[in-house]
Amino acid sequence: MELKSVAMEIPPGGNLILGHSHFIKTVEDLYEIMVGSSGTVKFGIAFCEASGPCLIRVAGNDGELEAVATKNAQALGAGHSFVIVLKEAFPINFLNAIKQCQEVCTIYCATANPVEVILAETAQGRGILGVVDGFSPQGVEVSEDVQKRKDFLRQIGYKL
Secondary structure, three states: OEEEEEEOOOOOOOEEEEEEOOOOOHHHHHHHHHHHHOOOOEEEEEEEOOOOOOOEEEEEOOHHHHHHHHHHHHHHOEOOEEEEEEEOOOHHHOHHHHHHOOOOOEEEEEEOOOEEEEEEEOOOOEEEEEEEEOOOOOOOOOHHHHHHHHHHHHHOOOOO
């Protein structure tokens, strides 16, 4: 077995959701979740099929984001993994619906941070062991940091 680290591409102003699923219709169900949850989201989905023809299945409503999702899926090459790259919305708007999707087994991350995916590669194929999402903490917040956090949440409309 060989361990690998693969960096995901996230376009400026974008976010990424990385997960694991189990069935070919995942790409269509995730598409329906995305368009059903937001009328403004732009996104691309790529799903790595793990049986049959083992194709990367692609859907979305933005060609550039579909291309980025596909590039990320090709770099991963891990069976039954899916990548959603999105703009003009936040992952928090979709996560509960994605978690409730009957094919979805795991969500590894949902982020705008730099992401490295840790893979194990065997003779059979690749599997995702986990992710490195962003950077290590640099300290503990103080009162000024608390206020900045609260101001930010209000600025983006998630708190009153």
